[in-house]
Amino acid sequence: MSSIIKLIVLSLLAASITVAKAAEKDGTTISTDKGDAQLPAITNNPASTDQPIFKFNGFGTLGVSHSSQSLGDYTIDNTVPKGPGLSQNWSFANDSRLGMQASANINPQTTAVLQVISEYQEDGDYRPEVEWANVKYDFNSKTFIRIGRIALPSFLYSDSRKVGYSYPWIHPPIEVYRQTSQTNSDGIDAACRFSVFQAMNTVKIIYGQTINDLPSSTTTSKNLKGIFDTLEFGSALFSVGYQDRNSTNYNALTGITTGPVTYSDITIGASYDPGDWFAIAEWIQRKSTTKVDAMYISTGRRISKFTPYFTYSQNSPASFVSVSPTPTASAIQTAKDSQNSVSLGLRWDFMKNTDAKLQFDQVRLSNNSNGYLANVPAGVTLYGTGFHVISAVVDFTF
Amino acid sequence: MKRLKTFCNYIATMLFLAVSMYGGSAYADDIVVVVSARSLITHLTSEQVANIFLGKTDVFPNNTKAIPVDQAEESSIKEDFYLKIANRSPSQLAAYWTKSIFTGNGFPPKMLNDSVAVIKTIANNSKAIGYVYKNEVDKSIRVVLVP
Numbered sequence: 001m002s003s004i005i006k007l008i009v010l011s012l013l014a015a016s017i018t019v020a021k022a023a024e025k026d027g028t029t030i031s032t033d034k035g036d037a038q039l040p041a042i043t044n045n046p047a048s049t050d051q052p053i054f055k056f057n058g059f060g061t062l063g064v065s066h067s068s069q070s071l072g073d074y075t076i077d078n079t080v081p082k083g084p085g086l087s088q089n090w091s092f093a094n095d096s097r098l099g100m101q102a103s104a105n106i107n108p109q110t111t112a113v114l115q116v117i118s119e120y121q122e123d124g125d126y127r128p129e130v131e132w133a134n135v136k137y138d139f140n141s142k143t144f145i146r147i148g149r150i151a152l153p154s155f156l157y158s159d160s161r162k163v164g165y166s167y168p169w170i171h172p173p174i175e176v177y178r179q180t181s182q183t184n185s186d187g188i189d190a191a192c193r194f195s196v197f198q199a200m201n202t203v204k205i206i207y208g209q210t211i212n213d214l215p216s217s218t219t220t221s222k223n224l225k226g227i228f229d230t231l232e233f234g235s236a237l238f239s240v241g242y243q244d245r246n247s248t249n250y251n252a253l254t255g256i257t258t259g260p261v262t263y264s265d266i267t268i269g270a271s272y273d274p275g276d277w278f279a280i281a282e283w284i285q286r287k288s289t290t291k292v293d294a295m296y297i298s299t300g301r302r303i304s305k306f307t308p309y310f311t312y313s314q315n316s317p318a319s320f321v322s323v324s325p326t327p328t329a330s331a332i333q334t335a336k337d338s339q340n341s342v343s344l345g346l347r348w349d350f351m352k353n354t355d356a357k358l359q360f361d362q363v364r365l366s367n368n369s370n371g372y373l374a375n376v377p378a379g380v381t382l383y384g385t386g387f388h389v390i391s392a393v394v395d396f397t398f
Numbered sequence: 399m400k401r402l403k404t405f406c407n408y409i410a411t412m413l414f415l416a417v418s419m420y421g422g423s424a425y426a427d428d429i430v431v432v433v434s435a436r437s438l439i440t441h442l443t444s445e446q447v448a449n450i451f452l453g454k455t456d457v458f459p460n461n462t463k464a465i466p467v468d469q470a471e472e473s474s475i476k477e478d479f480y481l482k483i484a485n486r487s488p489s490q491l492a493a494y495w496t497k498s499i500f501t502g503n504g505f506p507p508k509m510l511n512d513s514v515a516v517i518k519t520i521a522n523n524s525k526a527i528g529y530v531y532k533n534e535v536d537k538s539i540r541v542v543l544v545p
Contacts, residue, residue, distance in 0.1 A: 057499050101500060113502055136502065141456045141463075151501055159501040166497035200454060232454070234445070275485030305489065349489035352472075353496075397496050 055103045059397045061164040063095025069387035071380050072373030074363070076174045077181045079122050081215040084389065086375050093120045095171055095393050097162055099131065111136045117162055122215045131162070131184055142193040152185045153204065153228050156239060156269040156282055159183065164395035168278070168347050170359040173296040173313035175341060178372060179286045180265060182212045185224055199233035206243070221245040222260070235274040241267040247288075263288045277301040289325070290318035290335050300347075307347040314340035317366060339371030340364050354396045361389040428532040429479050431543040432517075437524045438462070442542045448484045450527060452494065453504040458527075466507040467519055467528040475513075479529050482545045 067074040067085040075083040076094045084091035097119035104112045115132040134148030151159035160166045161177060171177070187208020194201055206226040212219040226243030244264035269282040283295040293316050300309030318335035320327060327335070345359035365371035367384040376382065431447050433439050439458050449455045451466045458464045469476040472488070480486045486494065495506045510516050516528040521538035535541060 055505065059496065059500060099500070115500070132502070134502075146502070160497045163496060163500045166493050166500065200449075275487075275490065302487070302490065352488075353492055355489070397492070 053105050056101070057103075057397065058098070058100045059163045059165060059395070060098040061095050061393050061395045062092075063164075063170065063391060063393035064090050064092055065094050065170075065389055065391035066090050067387060067389045069363075069373065069382065069385070071382060072370060072376040074387075074389050075372070075374045076171050077178055078214055078374075079181050079212070080120060080374075081122055081124050082375060085373070086377075095164070095391065096120065099162060101132075106135075109138045111138075119162070122213045143191070145188065145190040147188050149184050149186050150189050150206070150208070152180075152183055152206065152210070152224075152226075152243075154180045154182075154226075154241065154243065154265060154267060155284070156237075156271060156280065163397075164357075164393060165353070165355060165397050168300050168307050168309050168357075169298070169311065169343070169345060170357050170391045170393055173298070173311055173341065173343070174372065175313040175315040175339060176282055176284055176294045176296050179284050179292065179294055179315070182210045182221070185210050187224070196231070199231050202230045202232075204228045204230075210245070219248055221247040221263070235272055237269075237271045237273075239267075239269040241265070261288045275302070287321065289320060289322045289327075291321050292316055292318040292335075305349045307349075309343075309345050309347070311343040311345075312340070313343070314338075317369065333369070336366065336369040337371055338366035338369055353398065354394065357391075357393050357395070359389075359391045361391070363387055363389060427478065429475060429482065429529050429545060430532045430535060430541045431527065431529050431545060432520055432535065432539040433527050433542050434520050434522070434524045435538050435540050437540065439527075439542055440540070444483055444543065444545050447527075447543055447545065451480075451507060452484060453498060453506070463525045464527055465523065465525045467516055467526055468507040468509040469513070469516060469529065470511055471509055473512075475529070475531065479545070 065074070065084045066089065067083075069085050071086055073083040073085040073087050074094070080093055082088065082091075083093045097117055099115060099117040101113060101115040103114075106112060112135045113132055114130070116128045117131045118126045118128040120126060121129070130149060132149050132151060134146045134150045136144055136146045138144045153159050155161075155172070155177060157167055157172045158177070158180070161172050161183065164171070185206060185208035187206065189204060189206040189208075191202055191204040204227070206224070206228075208224050209220070209222045210224060212221070222245065224243065224245040226241060228239065228241035230237065230239040242264070244262055246260040247263050248260055264287050265284055267282065267284045269280075271278065271280040277300065279297070279299045281295070281297045283293065285291065285293040294314065296311055296313035298309060298311040300307050315338055317338040320335065341361045341363045343359055343361045345357060347355055347357045349355045363371070364386040365373070365382055365384060370376045370380075370382050373382065431442065438460065442459070446459060450458075450464045451468075456464055469479070477488055480488070480491050484491075498504050510519060510528075513530040513534045516530055517534065517536065517539055520526045520528050527542075530539075532544075
C-alpha cells in the first residue's frame with residue numbers, strides 16, 4: 001500500500017470521527033424550509049430527507065468453474081496465478097470475491113469512500129486490498145473532483161467488473177477485459193456533466209499512477225493520463241475513451257530490457273437497454289510496441305426473473321508497430337496469443353439482492369498460439385484447438 | 399333453455415363485476431408524481447422524473463435542487479412506479495443501484511415508510527419529490543406528472 005493511500009485512509013478516519021462527534025452533539029437534523037438553519041429534530045424522524053452520514057455496503061460472489069482443457073489454466077485475468085484446467089479440476093479462483101465499502105458524507109459537498117476487496121490474487125492468497133480510497137468534492141451537481149485511489153474507467157464495466165450483481169454475465173468477456181486488468185489509479189480525476197440537445201454527456205479526465213502485481217512480475221505505470229466521454233440518451237449509451245501511461249511491463253511483449261514503454265488504449269463502447277432486453281458492444285485497441293485489438297458483442301433478454309444471454313468475444317494477435325528493437329523469440333510468440341469465445345448463459349434473480357448464474361463458454365485458440373491459457377507446460381502446443389468452460393456463481397450485495 | 403339463460407345471466411353478472419372491480423382497482427392504482435404545494439415546479443416529463451429518481455441528475459429543470467424520496471422497499475407502489483417510469487423491475491433496479499453505489503456514483507433515494515410519511519416530507523420541503531396514489535393527494539402537495 002503506497003504512502004498516499006495510507007495518508008488518505010488516515011484522513012478519512014479522522015474526518016469520520018470529527019463528523020460523528022458533531023452529529024452526536026447536534027442530533028440528527030431534518031431539512032425543512034423554515035429558515036436557513038437546520039432544525040434539531042427527533043432522531044430517526046421518519047419524514048426526514050437526510051441521508052445517513054455513514055454507509056456500509058458490501059458485495060460478493062461465490063463462483064466455481066471447470067475447463068475441459070487439462071493442459072492449461074483458464075484464468076480471467078493475468079493477475080490470477082492459476083485456475084480450472086491444468087491446476088484444478090473445479091476452481092474457485094476466477095470469480096470468488098468479497099468487497100466491503102464504507103462511505104462518509106463529510107458535508108453536503110464532500111464524500112469519502114473506502115472500498116476493500118478480497119479475491120484470489122497473484123501470490124495465491126485472498127489478502128484484502130484497498131480498491132478505492134478517495135475523497136470526492138462536488139463543485140455543483142454537475143462537476144466533481146476526486147483525489148486518492150480512484151476507479152479507472154477503461155471499459156463500460158471496468159469500474160464495476162468485480163461486482164457481479166451489477167451485470168448480466170459471470171464476468172465481463174475476458175478477451176476484451178484482459179487487455180487492461182488494472183481497475184484503479186492513484187491520483188486525481190474530474191468529471192463534468194452537461195446536456196447536448198436531449199442527451200446527457202459526461203466528460204471525465206484522469207491523471208495518476210498504478211501498480212499492478214502479476215504472478216511473476218510487477219507492472220508500474222506512471223504518468224497515466226486519460227479522457228473519457230459518455231453520452232446517454234434514454235436507454236442508449238455511447239462511450240469513447242483514450243488513455244496512455246508509461247509502463248514497466250515491457251519484457252514479455254517487446255523484449256526491451258530498459259523501460260519505460262508507453263502504452264495507449266482507445267476504447268469504444270455502446271449499449272442499449274430499454275429494460276426487457278439489452279445489447280452491448282465494446283472495442284479496444286491497445287498499442288505499445290505492438291498493437292492488439294479486441295471486441296465483444298452481447299445480447300440478452302429479461303423474462304421475469306430470468307435473463308438468458310449470448311456473447312461473442314475475440315482478440316486479434318498483436319502486430320509489431322515499431323521496428324527499432326528486435327523482439328525476442330518469446331515476445332514474438334506472446335504477440336500471437338489470440339482466441340475467441342462463444343458464451344451462453346443464464347442469470348436468475350431468485351432472491352432479493354442475490355442472483356445465480358450459469359455460463360457455458362466455447363473457447364477456440366488461434367492456429368499459432370495457446371491463446372490466454374496460463375501455465376501451459378513448455379513445449380506443449382494447443383494451437384487451433386477448442387475447449388469449453390462451465391461456470392456457476394452466486395452474486396450478492398448487502 | 400331456462401337453465402341456459404340463467405347461466406348466461408350468471409356469466410354476464412360475473413363479467414360485469416370483474417370489469418367494474420378491475421376498473422375500480424385501476425383507479426386506486428393510479429400513481430402520481432408530486433412535489434410540495436410551495437414548489438415552483440408545475441409539470442415534469444417522465445424522462446425528467448426518471449433522471450431524478452435514478453440519480454442521473456439532482457436538480458429540477460429550473461436548476462433548483464431536487465431531493466427524491468422513495469416509498470417502502472418491496473411496496474407495490476414502488477415496484478409499479480419504477481416499472482412505469484423506467485421500465486425497471488425490482489431486481490433490475492437493485493442491479494442498477496449496486497453498480498452506482500460501488501462505482502461511487504451515488505445512493506438510491508431515501509425510503510420512507512408509507513404515503514403518509516412521503517406526503518408529510520414533501521409538504522415540508524419544497525425541494526422534495528415523491529410519488530403517491532392519486533386518491534391520497536391533499537392540498538399540501540401538487541401533482542406534476544401522471545406517468
